[in-house]
Amino acid sequence: MTTSPLLRLESVDKVFQMGEVAVRALNDVSLEIREGEFLVMVGPSGSGKSTILNIVGGLDTATEGRVFFRDREMTSFTAAELTRYRRDTVGFVFQFYNLVPNLSARENVMVSTEISDDPLDVDEALEMVGLEERLDHFPAQMSGGEQQRVAIARALAKNPDLLLCDEPTGALDVATGKLVLRLLVDLKTRLGKTVVLITHNSAIAQVADRVIRLRSGQVVEVAENPEPLPPEEVTW
Amino acid sequence: MKILDHKLRRELWANGWLLLAILCIIVVGVACFVSMGSSYNNLTEAKARYYRQCRMADFSIELKKVPEADLRPVAELPGVAEIRPRIQFFSTVDLDAVSEPLNALVLSMPDRHERVLNDVVVQRGGYFTERRENEVIVNDAFAEANNLAPGDWVRLVLNNRSQELYIVGTAISSEFVYMLAPGTIVPDPEHFGVFFLKQSYAEDVFDFDGAANQVLGRLVPDAPWTTREILDRAEQLLGDFGVFTTIPLADQASNKYLSQEIGGLRSFAVFMPMIFLAVAALVLNVLLTRLAEQQRTVVGTLKALGYSDGQVFAHFLKFGLAVGLTGGLAGCALGYVLAELMTMMYQTIFEFPELRNRFYPGLMAAAVSISLACAVVGSLRGTRAVLRLKPAKAMRPKPPKRGGKILLERVTILWNRLSVGWRMVFRSVVRSRLRSLAGIFAAAMGAAVLASGFMMIEATYYLIDFQFRWLLKSDVDLTFSDERGRDALLEAANLPGVRLAEPVLNVACTFENGHFRHKGAVTGLQAGATLTVPRDTQARPIRVPLVGLAMSGKLAEMLHLEAGDMVTMHPTKGLRHPQQVPVVEISDSYMGTAVYTDIDYLSRLVGEEFALTGVQLQMETDPGERDAFNRQLKRLPGVRGVANRQSMVKSIEDTIILSMNVFIFVLVGFAGVIFFGSILNSSLVSLAERQREVATLRVLGYGPWQIGSLLFRESLVLTAAGTALGMPLGYLLTVAMSMSYDSELLRFPVVSSATTWVMTAVLAVLFTVLAYLFVQLAIHRMNWLEALQAKE
Ligand SMILES: Nc1ncnc2c1ncn2[C@@H]1O[C@H](COP(=O)(O)OP(=O)(O)OP(=O)(O)O)[C@@H](O)[C@H]1O
C-alpha cells in the first residue's frame, strides 16, 4: 500500500451564509487521503462529513484554506477544470442515491459512462453490484438498497480513481449494508481504487484502513487500523 | 448525450398537455407569419407582374378636353417616358334584363391592339376587329354578373344618345384590380362596368376628334423630379384645358386599396406573430423554469458526475428547441394552408389574371428560425438559474420561498374578510411572480387583440352608418353629364314615385392655403337640404353655410386650415376666377374630402345664377312605382350616373358582413389560443408545483372540485388583471391602426362602445373557464397519494 497523499486539505473552513446567519460547517480542517486506502470518516449528524466530501469531490468549494489533488491546488481550479476532475477522477455515491427518476437502471449508469473516457461495461458494472436482473427497472420500481447499488454502479462504471461514498449504508438494513460494504472493499482490494466512506455509524469504521473522526466541523482523531475486519464480521 | 435524450423524450411526453398549450400558441403565431407573409408575397408579385403586363401608368391627368397636339410639352417633360391620351366618360348602361339603369365607365382603346399604357388582358372573345366600328370590350366581372358574353349587344348612353354596341370580348386590366364605382367602398360588379370602345369610335361619338380628356403617363425609373413635381408642371402646361385632377399612381383608387391591403398584410405579418411568440416565449419560460427547478437534484447529480454546465444547458435547451422546431414546422404547414385560403379569398376581392399561392422556402426558413429563437429565449432564464448553482447546493432541496406578507395582507380590513381559499389564491398569485406576469401578459395580449378587433368591426359599421345613412339620406342620386338648370330638377321631381328632389352642384376645384394646395371638389346643397346632411365629429348635423364652406376635417388638416380661416379656391368650371372664401365649419367624413356650401353661393362663385350637376331623390315606398321610375330614368337624357343607395348599402353590407364574420372567427380563434394556452399552462404548472400542498389538502378532506376552484380563482384573477390592462392597450392599438389607415380615400373612426368591452370581458372569462375544465380533468386524474409520499 502506497502512502503518498492523493488529496490534501490544509486548514479548510466552510461557512454557509444563510441571510443574516452564518453556519460554520468546517473549522480549520486539515487531513489527507492516501492513494489506494479505504478511509472512513465518522461523526455525528451535522458534523460536516458531507461538506468535506463535497469539497473533496469538487462539488463545492472551501471558504478558507487550500485543497490539493496530487500536486495541483484544487482551490484554484477553474469551473472547467473542476468539471474535468469530477468527470475523470471521482465517482460519487450519494447519501440519497440521486438517480434520474425517468431513466432505467441501465440508463442511469449510462449517464455516467457516456461522458467518461475509459468506462467499464455498463452491464458488467451492474453485475458487480448484483443487479443484472433489474437492468430495465426504473428507480421508482426498486428498493432503497437496489437504488443505492445502482448509484454505486453508476460511480464505478466511470472507472474513477477515487470513490466517494456519502453514507452508502445509511438507508439500508444490516444485511444489505454488508453487501454494499463488501462491494466497496472489493473495489479497493481488487481494483486498487481509493475509497472514502462517511458514516455516523462507528461500527463501520472497523473495515477501514484509516479512520478520521469529526465533531462540530473539526477533526478530533485520525487513527490507523492495521487489521481491518471483513465487512461480514462487523455488526451494528 | 444519447441517454439524456431518452430522459428528454420522456419528459416531453410527460408534459404533453403543457407542451400542447405552448405549441398551439407557437403554431398560430408562426402560421400567422407564414400565411400573411405568403399572401403578402403572392399579392406583391401578382401586382408587379400584372402592372408590367398591362404597362400600368404612373399617373393620370383628367381634364375637360385637350387636343392631342397640345400634349407634346407634357410628353417632353424631363422624367416622362411616355404618355397616352385617352377618352373617358361616365355613363349608364341599359340592360333589358335589369330594370334600373346601371353605371358605366367608358374608356377608349386603340382600334388595333397595341401594348399601350393601361392595356387590357382579354379573357373571353377577342380584341376589336375591323368588322364593326361600334365594338365594345366589357370588363369581365360585369359581363359575368350580368350574363353577358361576346356576341351580345348592349345599350349605352354615349354623349346623350343611346347606342347599341356589339360585345367582342371581355377583359380585365391592372387599373381595376379592385374595381370601385365612384362613391362606394366595395366592388359591385353587378351594378358597375367598364366598357372599352375603339379609339376612332369614341372620338366620333363624343365629338373628340384628335382630342382627349385624360392623359396617362409613364415615368422613367430615375426621374429627376418627384411625381408630384412632374404633375404640377404638367398641370401648369395644361392649365388652359381645365385640369380637374392629377392622380399619381399612389392615389389611384384600385392601386391604393390594393397597396393598403398589401401594407396591412406586411404590418400584421410582423405584429401578430410578435404577440403570439412573445406569449409563447413567456409561457415556455414558466414551464422550463419549473422543469429546471424540479430537476435541481438531477442537475446537481449530473454536474457531480462530471457533466459540464454546457452539456447540462444543452440538454435543457433541447427541450425548448424541440418545442420550437415542432411549433415552427407545424406552423409552416398550417400557414401554407391558410395562405391558400387567403389567396382564394383575395381572388374574389381582387381581379388578377393570375393570383396563386406559392411556396416560399425563405419565408418558411425564417419562420422556423424565429420560432426556434423564441423557444431558446423562453428556455434561457429558467435553465440558467439552476445551472449557476454549485452541484453540492443544487442537490439540496430549494430553500423555501420567503413567506413574507404580501401587500394585500397589510390591508387588514379587506384581508380579514377574505376566505382562506381566496387568501391562498392571492398569496400564490403574488409569490409566483413570473408565472403570474406571464399569465397577465398573455391575457392582456388576448384582450387587446379582441378589443381592437371588435373596435375595428364597430368602426366599420359606424362608417357605413355615417356615410350611407346619416350623411347621405337619399334613395337615388342622379348625376348629369353637364351642368343643368332648374328645369332638370323639376324634370327629376316629376319622375314617377319621387317624393322629394334636391339639387346638387359639384364643382371640381383646387384649394390653396399658402403653399398648401389640394385638388378636390365643392358640393353645393340647397338651404335646408335634407338628403345630404353634413355632420360634425359627434355625428351632429351641421348647418351648411350660406356663405363660405363646411370643409371635411381631413382636407382642412391637409391644408392646415381651421374654422374661420380663409382659403383660395380655383374652380375648374365656369369663369375659373380664383376666389377667397371663408372656412366656416369643419365637418367629419370617413370617405374622400368633401366640402359643402350653399348651392346658390357656389353657383355665383362659378359665375352662374343657378346651376346643378345632380339631383338627389327620395322615393315613395311603393315598389310598383319603382318600375315606372326606372323605365323613365332609362330614357332620361344626359344622365351619367345613377346611384341607388339601398343596393349600394346592401352590397357593402353583404361584402363587409361576410368578411367581418371571417374576421371575427379568426380573431376570436387567435385570442382563444392565447388565453387558453397560457391559462392552461400556468394552471398546470401551478398544480405541478403544488402537488404536495394539493395532496395535503386532499388528506384534509378537500374534494377535487374545491381544489380546482382554487386554481380557477387564481386564473380568474390573472385573466381579470390582464384583461383590464389589455382593454386600454386594444384601444391604443385601434387608434394606431386608424392612424395608419388614414388616407384621403378612406379613414376609420375610433369607436368604442359597451359591446366591445363586454364582449371582450365575456370571452376572456369564457376562455378561462374552458382552460379550467382541462385543469379540472388533470386534478381528477392526479395521483395525490404518490405525490404525498414522494421525497423532496
Ligand atoms: N447548503 C447549506 N446551507 C446551509 N447550511 C448548510 C448547508 N450545507 C450544510 N449545512 C450545514 O453545515 C453543517 C454540516 O453539514 P453536513 O451536511 O456536512 O453534515 P453531515 O455531517 O453530513 O450530517 P448528516 O450525517 O446528517 O448527513 C450542518 O449544520 C448543516 O446544517
Ligand SMILES: [Mg+2]
Ligand atoms: Mg451528510
